[in-house]
Amino acid sequence: MATVTPRTLSGFMELLPRDQLKFERMLSLLRETYSSYGFTPLDTPVIEAAEVLLAKGGGETEKQVYRFTKGDTDLALRFDLTVPLAKYVAAHYAELAFPFRRYQIGKVYRGERAQRGRFREFYQADIDIIGDGKLDVLNEAEIPAIIYDTFTRLGVKRFQIRVNNRKLLNGFYAMNGMSEKAGEIMRTVDKLDKIGPENVRQSLINDVKMLPCKAENVMDFMAVKGTNDEVIAALERYRGMDATFDEGLAELKTVVKYLADFGVPEENFAVDLTIARGLDYYTGTVYETLMLDHPEIGSVCSGGRYDNLAEYYTDRALPGVGISIGLTRFFYILSEQGLLSGEGGDAPCDALILPMTEDLSPAVAAAAELRKAGLRVQLYTEKKKFKAKMSYADRLGVPYAVFLGEDELAEGVLSVKDMRTGEQQKLSPAEAAALIRADAARRAAAALIKE
Amino acid sequence: MATVTPRTLSGFMELLPRDQLKFERMLSLLRETYSSYGFTPLDTPVIEAAEVLLAKGGGETEKQVYRFTKGDTDLALRFDLTVPLAKYVAAHYAELAFPFRRYQIGKVYRGERAQRGRFREFYQADIDIIGDGKLDVLNEAEIPAIIYDTFTRLGVKRFQIRVNNRKLLNGFYAMNGMSEKAGEIMRTVDKLDKIGPENVRQSLINDVKMLPCKAENVMDFMAVKGTNDEVIAALERYRGMDATFDEGLAELKTVVKYLADFGVPEENFAVDLTIARGLDYYTGTVYETLMLDHPEIGSVCSGGRYDNLAEYYTDRALPGVGISIGLTRFFYILSEQGLLSGEGGDAPCDALILPMTEDLSPAVAAAAELRKAGLRVQLYTEKKKFKAKMSYADRLGVPYAVFLGEDELAEGVLSVKDMRTGEQQKLSPAEAAALIRADAARRAAAALIKE
Numbered sequence: 045m046a047t048v049t050p051r052t053l054s055g056f057m058e059l060l061p062r063d064q065l066k067f068e069r070m071l072s073l074l075r076e077t078y079s080s081y082g083f084t085p086l087d088t089p090v091i092e093a094a095e096v097l098l099a100k101g102g103g104e105t106e107k108q109v110y111r112f113t114k115g116d117t118d119l120a121l122r123f124d125l126t127v128p129l130a131k132y133v134a135a136h137y138a139e140l141a142f143p144f145r146r147y148q149i150g151k152v153y154r155g156e157r158a159q160r161g162r163f164r165e166f167y168q169a170d171i172d173i174i175g176d177g178k179l180d181v182l183n184e185a186e187i188p189a190i191i192y193d194t195f196t197r198l199g200v201k202r203f204q205i206r207v208n209n210r211k212l213l214n215g216f217y218a219m220n221g222m223s224e225k226a227g228e229i230m231r232t233v234d235k236l237d238k239i240g241p242e243n244v245r246q247s248l249i250n251d252v253k254m255l256p257c258k259a260e261n262v263m264d265f266m267a268v269k270g271t272n273d274e275v276i277a278a279l280e281r282y283r284g285m286d287a288t289f290d291e292g293l294a295e296l297k298t299v300v301k302y303l304a305d306f307g308v309p310e311e312n313f314a315v316d317l318t319i320a321r322g323l324d325y326y327t328g329t330v331y332e333t334l335m336l337d338h339p340e341i342g343s344v345c346s347g348g349r350y351d352n353l354a355e356y357y358t359d360r361a362l363p364g365v366g367i368s369i370g371l372t373r374f375f376y377i378l379s380e381q382g383l384l385s386g387e388g389g390d391a392p393c394d395a396l397i398l399p400m401t402e403d404l405s406p407a408v409a410a411a412a413e414l415r416k417a418g419l420r421v422q423l424y425t426e427k428k429k430f431k432a433k434m435s436y437a438d439r440l441g442v443p444y445a446v447f448l449g450e451d452e453l454a455e456g457v458l459s460v461k462d463m464r465t466g467e468q469q470k471l472s473p474a475e476a477a478a479l480i481r482a483d484a485a486r487r488a489a490a491a492l493i494k495e
Numbered sequence: 496m497a498t499v500t501p502r503t504l505s506g507f508m509e510l511l512p513r514d515q516l517k518f519e520r521m522l523s524l525l526r527e528t529y530s531s532y533g534f535t536p537l538d539t540p541v542i543e544a545a546e547v548l549l550a551k552g553g554g555e556t557e558k559q560v561y562r563f564t565k566g567d568t569d570l571a572l573r574f575d576l577t578v579p580l581a582k583y584v585a586a587h588y589a590e591l592a593f594p595f596r597r598y599q600i601g602k603v604y605r606g607e608r609a610q611r612g613r614f615r616e617f618y619q620a621d622i623d624i625i626g627d628g629k630l631d632v633l634n635e636a637e638i639p640a641i642i643y644d645t646f647t648r649l650g651v652k653r654f655q656i657r658v659n660n661r662k663l664l665n666g667f668y669a670m671n672g673m674s675e676k677a678g679e680i681m682r683t684v685d686k687l688d689k690i691g692p693e694n695v696r697q698s699l700i701n702d703v704k705m706l707p708c709k710a711e712n713v714m715d716f717m718a719v720k721g722t723n724d725e726v727i728a729a730l731e732r733y734r735g736m737d738a739t740f741d742e743g744l745a746e747l748k749t750v751v752k753y754l755a756d757f758g759v760p761e762e763n764f765a766v767d768l769t770i771a772r773g774l775d776y777y778t779g780t781v782y783e784t785l786m787l788d789h790p791e792i793g794s795v796c797s798g799g800r801y802d803n804l805a806e807y808y809t810d811r812a813l814p815g816v817g818i819s820i821g822l823t824r825f826f827y828i829l830s831e832q833g834l835l836s837g838e839g840g841d842a843p844c845d846a847l848i849l850p851m852t853e854d855l856s857p858a859v860a861a862a863a864e865l866r867k868a869g870l871r872v873q874l875y876t877e878k879k880k881f882k883a884k885m886s887y888a889d890r891l892g893v894p895y896a897v898f899l900g901e902d903e904l905a906e907g908v909l910s911v912k913d914m915r916t917g918e919q920q921k922l923s924p925a926e927a928a929a930l931i932r933a934d935a936a937r938r939a940a941a942a943l944i945k946e
Contacts, residue, residue, distance in 0.1 A: 048550040050586040050808035053568075056540040058583065060590055061597070068536045080866050082844035082873025085519045089507040089616050090541060090602060091561075099499040110542075110570075112563030114606050117504075119561075132509065135501040139511055141890035143877065145843065146512070151541060155565050165540050175877070182855055182876040189863070305859035357501035392596065393533035404633055408756035412640070415531050422533025425633040426594065426626070439592035 055156070055164035057372050062390040062441060067375055069388055069492055070198065071149060074169050074369075077194045078147035081186070083171050086146040088128040090153075094120040097127055099356035108154040121153040125170045125368070126353075133174055134357035142176035143183065149371070161380075163372050172366030174353055179363045184329040184349050185299040187367055188313055189306035191333055191345050194369075199385070199491025202336040203344075205308070206316040209296045209329050210348070213320060215289020216282065220261055228252045230320040233266055237339075241267070266318050272300045275315040292328075299329055327351045331367055337495060341377050345369045378493060385494040389487040391441040393422040395460075395480050398433045400449030407448050410458060410473060414446075417477035419484065437463060443487070444480050506607070506615035508823050513841040513892060518826055520839055520943055521649065522600060525620050525820075528645045529598035532637070534622050537597040539579040541604075545571040548578055550807035559605040572604040576621045576819070577804075584625055585808035593627035594634065600822070612831075614823050623817030625804055630814045635780040635800050636750040638818055639764055640757035642784055642796050645820075650836070650942025653787040654795075656759070657767040660747045660780050661799070664771060666740020667733065671712055679703045681771040684717055688790075692718070717769050723751045726766040743779075750780055778802045782818055788946060792828050796820045829944060836945045840938040842892040844873040846911075846931050849884045851900030858899050861909060861924060865897075868928035870935065888914060894938070895931050 052058045059067055075085070094111050097120045110121040122128050125148045133144060149169045156162050171190065173183045188205045195203050217226040232247050239247075241263060248259035268278045279293050296315065303313055321330040328349030335341055347367030354362050378384050395414060399407035404425075411423040422442075424433055437445045447459040458476045461468040471479065503509045510518055526536070545562050548571045561572040573579050576599045584595060600620045607613050622641065624634045639656045646654050668677040683698050690698075692714060699710035719729045730744050747766065754764055772781040779800030786792055798818030805813050829835050846865060850858030855876075862874040873893075875884055888896045898910040909927045912919040922930065 046585075046806065046808055046810050048547055048807055050582040050805070051544065051547060052540060052582070052586065053542065053544055053570075056542065058539055060587060061535040061537070064536055064538060067538070079843075079871050082847070082871055084512040084843035085515055086512070087515060087518070088509055089503060091504065091507065091604070091616060093502065093504055096499055096502060110563070110565055112561070114561055119504075131501040131503070134497075135503065136511060141887050145873065153542070165542060178877070180876045180878060182859075182874075185859075186874065186876070302856065302859050305856045305863065307863045354501070355497065356499055357497055359497050392530075392535035396533070405753065405756045408633075408636075408753050412756065412758045420530050420533055422596065423633075423637065425631045425637070426629070427631060436592050 053164070055158040055162065057163055057166070057376065061392065062386070063379065063384075065390040065392065066379075066384050066386070066388070066492065070371065070375060071167075071169075073197045073492065074149060074194065074371075075147075077190065077197055078169075078171055080193070081145070081171075081190055083145045083147040086129070086132065086148045087150065088122070088125075088132055088148070090121055090151065091119050092122060092128065092131070094118040096131055096357075097122060100127070105154070108156055110153050110155055122150075123154050124152050125150060125168050126172075126366070129170070129172055129174075130354035130357060130362075133362060134354040134360075137358065137360065142174065143179060144174045145171070146174075147171045161373060161376055163376075166370060166372035169369040169371050170366060172353075172364050174362050174364040177361050177363075179365065181295050181298050181328070182302065183365050184295065185302040186306065187329070187331060187347070187365060188299070188303060188308050191331065191367065192306075192308045192312055194345070195333065199493040200335060200495065202495055203312060204334050204336055205313050206319055206332045206334060206343075207296070207299065207313065207329060208315065208317055208319040209292040209299075210320070210326050211288045211292025211328060212279065212296065212317065213292075215286040215292055216265055218288060219282065219286040220258060222254070222258060222262075225252055225254065229254075229262060233262065233318055234320060236266065236318055268317055272303075272310060272313070272315060275317075276300065295328060321346060321348050325350050329365065338377075338381065338383075341374075344374055383493055383495070385491055386441070387487060387490040388492050389443070389484070389490075391443060393420040393440070393442055394484045395419060395444040395446050395476075396422050396424055396437050396440065396442040397446045397448060398424045398437070400430075400447055401453065406453055410446070410448055413473055414477055414480070417474075417481060419477065419480055443483055446476065504615070506609040506613065508614055508617070508827065512843065513837070514830065514835075516841045516843065517830075517835050517837070517839070517943065521822065521826060522618075522620075524648045524943065525600060525645065525822075526598075528641065528648055529620075529622055531644070532596070532622075532641055534596045534598040537580070537583065537599045538601065539573070539576075539583055539599070541572055541602065542570050543573060543579065543582070545569040547582055547808075548573060551578070556605070559607055561604050561606055573601075574605050575603050576601060576619050577623075577817070580621070580623055580625075581805035581808060581813075584813060585805040585811075588809065588811065593625065594630060595625045596622070597625075598622045612824060612827055614827075617821060617823035620820040620822050621817060623804075623815050625813050625815040628812050628814075630816065632746050632749050632779070633753065634816050635746065636753040637757065638780070638782060638798070638816060639750070639754060639759050642782065642818065643757075643759045643763055645796070646784065650944040651786060651946065653946055654763060655785050655787055656764050657770055657783045657785060657794075658747075658750065658764065658780060659766065659768055659770040660743040660750075661771070661777050662739045662743025662779060663730065663747065663768065664743075666737040666743055667716055669739060670733065670737040671709060673705070673709065673713075676703055676705065680705075680713060684713065684769055685771060687717065687769050719768055723754075723761060723764070723766060726768075727751065746779060772797060772799050776801050780816065789828075789832065789834075792825075795825050834944055834946070836942055837892070838938060838941040839943050840894075840935070840941075842894060844871040844891070844893055845935045846870060846872050846895040846897050846927075847888050847891065847893040848872060848874045848897045848899060849888070850875065851881075851898055852904065857904055861897070861899055864924050865928055865931070868925075868932060870928060870931055894934055897927065 217223045248254045326348035330348035332343035333345035349365040351363045353364050411421045414421045445461045457470040668674045699705045777799035781799035783794035784796035800816040802814045804815045862872045865872045896912045908921040911927050
């Protein structure tokens, strides 16, 4: 009767249960973190009118968009969460209170050429803060705090939030009379990590056609490194030469000033003047986040300040600041590199009850009682041999198996077996609940990502 | 510069923040309930190969499917969560442990004619238990417990889980020699609520062309009502006439027997022989759930036992039992009828901090401290007049506004205003955290649905 081979399209992630449970834990940690900063959840359609979604038009993205007609409607699947946010804020402007802070975790679609680690359907986790006409720089200072909390909660310790300000870059290029070449320069400087400073310098001279002394200026500027105080001191030397630069410097100082109040340790933060994050969109602070022991992953959380969220939909100025995590790729890489811990619990339940009696009423009641105590409890329902039941418990990876046979019933106890240690003990239902709950709490506190 | 009117397609739900927060609460209550029974979360792609998704083919559904090509691939958007489950279980059979219990909450797509309360993109919340070859009837008994917990947690008290068994129906039709007309009879009986028993009887005689005495038999059978014990006693009268009927009766008795052990009060449960739930798919227990004060909504949670989950993908017998909630429509109706309570918290945060000082460091630090105490805290960042700040707090619907000015700083306190009562008091940060946390806990325990 089977007529079709069941398969999942390439470029679409579909996880097995134990991995899915880890992914869900990541989602839930993100939701908690974003909520703790007062971001409101948002959900927008996956399908939008093509005309609306592609209002900006052009570019590499448009080619990748899933676009099709249904009846006579031209439709497209969202390819990021920013365009839907712009649409949402412009459409519901009158009903929203500003600053409007939202998080959205959802799937987006890009018909990229399929290759390892590239996905056509993937989750993005975005937060944005949108102002009405104005938005205070304090919001730019808050973002590193949120990034810090996010990765700390996920269990990462060795990470660094790298920050720059586009006004510093634009101001610097202006004071050197290089504004016209700014795009080219930034693209070249972006290769620093890959090709090294000497090759960048040569490329600035030979490809971008800069005078050697100007290329030298760029290299000096990009080489500014050190503690936050040292970097700011170095930048102070340029002050007074360009208004935009001075504005950027003031903003950077504000961001740095509030870091300690927000609870971000200095070791998790660095000013890095080489960061630019694309050419047009960002206008102020920009962010990247690196896992220090895994620089090959690249930035795992990026974003920045922009001036016009929704210029294609409204003439209102809607400045904002936001960051995004490409969750599916992030999870895929963590998984590939063996960085995901199962300790936090990748079992579907805290305890599996294995009835050993003909009448299942006592087992059903015991499961209900443990559930009332706040536990996730599965009742094993099939009439199989003991060995098959234990093998099931093993395959699920449950922390505890709970046996209930005639002996236990007579004594009013449960036999509770820790599946990890093999230790088995007879406990009253209340004792069993307490033991399993304490273990569940330990697992919930365990890091998802191990370093 | 604005060139396109921002709009959302009709048939696509897009909620404002306060409603979205209620919807998220519903999602989170469902996740908790399903997890508490050991269901594992599952996530499958929204896009599948059309050939795979439409393996069954034909029918009304296929016309509604969003189907399109990308490159030379024929694609379709999932129109339910059952077909993707079938594909998943068949494709990953060797890697799964059976019984396989999963929940999935996700968006599905049907290009129906748009009308009020009909959605083209909507959430379904499904749970299914899949056996390998066999699946014990105890699983059919567990489903009412899960439905009961689900609606109780959502805050509904006046609801009834109605249960029937397809084997009772099939057996009854067989013993009356009406098996060939079973489909027609069931479709006619299904109109009982709408057109009343007399019209159903007439339709059985005139349209289905049944002998009056046989129509009488059907009417008698369908009229069996009462307590579980009474219904079972009435059904016992038919025992011994058809093997399928007897099997159905034994299963029904098992389901009823375990109800009390599972903690389902008898008032929330009724055997209803008129329930059939479609014609082919279900083979054992079937379920509907009615909100007793809102019968016009129809069943809000339905499902049943089936014998072959994945017959188009595999020759293995994969019997299962499952239920589904059409969440988007359910939420829409609750909202329309004013049945959603805001008490549980439709604010994006527990407290909004309004800084009254020039230097924002103390406010930033206070926000960080309250967050450490487990609260959702937003810091108001804009330099606006007091009135504008209060109006923002009002529009967000935050329970508490927290003022921090020079006076508070000097005294080492926070001024905490309950935005619902207007009451304002000066509290130490620890006292403020305790007050706000207690309130958040109260709101988290409040019912989402009011009756």
